Amino acid sequence: MLRPTLAQRRALLARRHLLAPSARAATTEQVTRALLALHATDAATVTLSAYTRLAAPDLADVERALYEDRTLLRMHCMRRTLFVVPVEDVPLYHFSTTLDVARRERASLLRLLRGADTPWDAARLAAAEEEAVAALRRLGEAGATEISAQAPLLGEMITLSPGKRYEARQRVGGWVLRLLAMDGRVRRGRPLGGWTSGRFRYGLAPEMAPMDPAEARAEVVRRWLASFGPGTTDDVKWWTGWTLTAVRRALADVGAVEVALPEGQGWLLPEDVETLAGAGAGAGAGAGADEVEPWAALLPGLDPTTMGWKHRDWYLDPGHRSLHFDTNGNAGPTVWWNGEIVGGWACRPDGEVVWRLLADRGAEAAAAVEAEAARLQAWLGEARFVPAFPTPLARELTHG
Template sequence: MHRIDDEQRRVRLGRRHLLAPSTRATSAVAVADAVVALHATDAATVFLSVCARLADPGAEAVERALYEDVSLVRLLSMRNTLFTVSAEAAPAVDASSARPVAVKERRRLLKHLREDGQGLDERWLADTEDQTLAALKARGNATGSELSAAVPALRTKITLFSGTKQETVQGTATRVIRVLAADGRIRRDRPRGSWTSSQFRWTAAEPWPPSDPAEARAEVARRWLLSYGPATEGDLKWWTGWGVRETRTALAAVGAEEVQLDSGAVGWVAPGDLATEASPEPWAALLPGLDPSAMGWADRGFHLSTDHRAALFDRAGNIGPTVWWNGRIAGGWAMRPDGEPVWRLLSDVGREASQRIEAEAGRLSAWVGDARVTPRFRTPLERELTA
C-alpha cells in the first residue's frame, strides 16, 4: 500500500489550504473551494479565514461575494452547522447535507407546535411562512425583529418542554425563520453593523434545484479528499455528519484510493492523488477559531500536539484562534480591546518562525483596521491573552 507520511500531509495542508504565501488566492470564492466549506457559525470566522488566504486581504472582497455577487452562500448543512460554500459547490452540499437537516428542523418545529396545545399545526406553519415571505419580498430585506413586527403570527409564543426543568416560553419567529433558511427560501443578507456582526438581515431566495443525494455525497467526498486527503473514513464521517454506510458508499462512488498513514491507520485520497508534493516556502498563519484547517479532521494528530488541546479548545470541542508554523499548530492568538493581536507559542519554533508570525500579525492588523474580533466560542488561552 502506498504510504503518505505526516510531513507530506502538512505539506499538502500548506499548499492546498492556500496558507503558504506563494499559494494565496485572489478571490474569496477560490478560498472557499480550496477548503470546501468555511465555518460560518461565527460571522467573523468567514472573513478571517478567507483573508488569511488572500494575496490582497480585505473585508470588502468577502462582503461582495456574500451580498452582491452571491458567489458565496451560507447553508445549514454538515453536522447541522452553518457553513459558507461557493455557489458552484452549493447544490452538492445542499443535496448531500442541507436537505436532511432542513427536514429535521421542520419536523422538530412541528413537534413543538403540536405539544404546545394551541392547535398550531402544518397549516398554521405554512400560512405563517407565506406571510413572512410576502413581507420580506415587500421590504426587500428585513431583520427578524422587523419581520415579527410585520407578521403577527411570528409573535406567537409557545411553551417548550412543558412540565420539565427545561420548560421555557419562546417566540416562534426565530424558529420559523430558521426553517425558511434551512429550506433555502430565504438567505442572510448584510448584517446590521460591521462584518463582525451576526445580526443579519434576511432576503428572499430560491431553493437549490434538487439532485440525487448519493451523487451529491460523492461530489462532496471528492472535493473533500482533494482538500483534506489523505484522511480516514472516520475523518470524512465526522466532517460531514453522514452515517457509516453513506460515507463508505461515497468513497467507493468517487473511486477513492487507500494509503497508509504514519499512525498505522488506512487513509483515503482522491483517484490518482498519490504524487509527492514539494514543500512550499516556510509559512506562518494566524487562523481564527473554527477555521477549516483546524476543523477538517476528527484525528488532528499530524498537525496538533495533544499537549496543546486544553489551551486551544473550549469544553464543547470548538477550537479557538490558532498560530501555525509549517503545517503545525504552534500556539494561539487573540485580539485585545485596542485591536492589537497578541499570541502565545506553545511549541519552541525558533527565531524565523517568530519573525514570520510577527509579520502575519501585522498583515492581520492592516486589513482589520478599526474592527474588533472576539470569538463566539472562547477558549482558555484566548481568554488569558485578552485578560
C-alpha cells in the same frame, strides 16, 4: 500500500489551503472554493479566514462576494453548521446534506413549539412559513423583526426552560426563518451590523433543480479528498455529519484509494496517489511533494483548516487540544507554523493582537508569527471581535 509522510501531508495542507505565501489567492471566491466552504457560525471567521489566504486582503472583496455579486452564500449544511459556500454549489450541499438536516430540525422545532403558550402543530408551523414567504414577497430583503411585523405567527413568543433560573422568552420568527433557509426557500443576505454581526436580512431564494443525493454526496467527498485528503473514513464522517453507510458509499463512488496513515486506514483520490507514489512517497517525494516555503499563519476560531479533520494528532499536539477546543469541539484562534498548530492568539479589547507559542520551533518561527500578528493588527485597524466560542487559551490571552 502508499504511506504519505507527515511532511507530504503538511505540504499539501499549505498549498491546498492557501496558507503558504506563494499559494495565496486573489479573490474570496477562490479561497472558499479551495476550502469547499468557510465556517460561518461565528460571523468573524468568514472574513478572517479569507484575510489569511488573500494575497491582498480586502474587507471590500469579502463583502463584494457575499452581498454585491452574491457569488457566495451562507447556508446550513455539514453537521448542521452554518457555512459560506460558492453559490453554484448550493444545490450540491442542499441535496447531499441540508435536506436531511432540515427534516431533523423540523421535528425538533415542533417538539419545542408544542410547549408554547398556544401549542403548535405541523399545520400551524406551515402556516407561519407561508406568512413569512408572503411577507418577503412584499418587503424584498428584510430582517427577522421586519418580517415578523408583517407575519403575526412569527411574532408569537414562547417560554424556553420554564421555571428554570435561565428561563427566557423568544419569538418564533427566528426559528421559522432558519427552517425556511434550510428548506432552500429563503436565503441570508446582508448582516444587520458589520462584518462581525451574526444577524442577517433574509430574501426569497430561487428554486433549485433537483439533484440525486447519492451523486451529490459523491461529489462532496471527491472535493473533500481533493482539498483535505488524505483522510480517514472517520474524518469524512465527522466533517460531513453523514451516516457511516453514506460515507462509505460516497468513497466507493469516487474510487478512493486506500493509503496507510498513523491514525489508521486513509483515503486519497487516484490522481493524488499517482502523484505521491510517482514522487517517491516513502523516500522524500521530490518534485515538491513535501517541500514548501516556511510559513506562519494566525487562523481564527472555527477556521476550516483547524476544523477539517476528526483525527488531528498530525497537526496538533494532543496535550494542547483542551486549550484550543472547547468542550463541544469548537476551535479557538490558532497559531500555525509549517503545517502544525504551535500556539494561540487573541484580539484584546484595545485592539492589540496577542499570541503565545506552546511549542518552541526556533527563532525563525517566532519572528514569522510576530510578523503575522503585526500584519493582522494593522489590517484590523479599529475593528474589534471576540470568538463566539472562547476556548481556555483564547480567554486567557484576551484578558491578559
